[in-house]
Amino acid sequence: QKEVEQNSGPLSVPEGAIASLNCTYSDRGSQSFFWYRQYSGKSPELIMFIYSNGDKEDGRFTAQLNKASQYVSLLIRDSQPSDSATYLCAVNSEGGSYIPTFGRGTSLIVHP
Amino acid sequence: EPEVTQTPSHQVTQMGQEVILRCVPISNHLYFYWYRQILGQKVEFLVSFYNNEISEKSEIFDDQFSVERPDGSNFTLKIRSTKLEDSAMYFCASNGQPNQPQHFGDGTRLSIL
Numbered sequence: 001q002k003e004v005e006q007n008s009g010p011l012s013v014p015e016g017a018i019a020s021l022n023c024t025y026s027d028r029g030s031q032s033f034f035w036y037r038q039y040s041g042k043s044p045e046l047i048m049f050i051y052s053n054g055d056k057e058d059g060r061f062t063a064q065l066n067k068a069s070q071y072v073s074l075l076i077r078d079s080q081p082s083d084s085a086t087y088l089c090a091v092n093s094e095g096g097s098y099i100p101t102f103g104r105g106t107s108l109i110v111h112p
Numbered sequence: 113e114p115e116v117t118q119t120p121s122h123q124v125t126q127m128g129q130e131v132i133l134r135c136v137p138i139s140n141h142l143y144f145y146w147y148r149q150i151l152g153q154k155v156e157f158l159v160s161f162y163n164n165e166i167s168e169k170s171e172i173f174d175d176q177f178s179v180e181r182p183d184g185s186n187f188t189l190k191i192r193s194t195k196l197e198d199s200a201m202y203f204c205a206s207n208g209q210p211n212q213p214q215h216f217g218d219g220t221r222l223s224i225l
Contacts, residue, residue, distance in 0.1 A: 032211050043203055043216040044155065088155065098210030099145075099168055102155040 006103035023089030032092035116217035135204030
């Protein structure tokens with residue numbers, strides 16, 4: 001059973017701060033990693049994806065992947081109240097099923 | 113930017129009735145998916161579809177469920193004899209290659225009374 005674990009939160013940060021969201025996964029064969037943002041009652045929206053160890057930056061977002069330690073994180077710089085949402089981590093394992101396993105998500109609250 | 117579209121946005125149905133949820137995936141995508149999210153819970157995979165056949169399905173996707181691509185653009189999920197516990201958000205997603213990010217539609221909120 002492939003597991004993807006996230007702290008449910010809520011993670012509360014002040015506006016302008018860095019929000020750090022973490023995700024661990026159980027399957028060492030995992031190859032593709034995705035972060036989705038989900039506002040309440042809405043669908044998951046892709047924020048970032050990463051395939052290789054290290055950092056990947058896109059605007060205010062940075063995804064960090066460490067396959068040896070089996071974790072992936074998402075940093076949000078200069079957090080805004082509009083970033084308040086649930087962030088879902090999803091992990092694909094290749095060589096078989098490409099169906100991503102989703103974590104439960106971390107609720108982020110950015111307060112003014 | 114192309115997007116996945118789903119209809120209806122909200123479906124209210126009596127228990128025991130059949131429902132059909134509709135999706136139009138992104139036009140050049142080849143892989144299609146249905147997911148379910150019960151209120152407050154995680155996104156759960158139901159089924160994937162490629163080349164006009166089911167490629168993978170979860171334990172949730174039992175004989176009550178079926179999928180179809182009736183024409184070149186639509187992708188449907190049918191739920192027969194609905195139960196109260198089928199109440200959830202149902203999301204359709206698609207991608208061009210299986211290891212690529214999936215793009216989600218806005219979802220259909222299914223309420224079973």
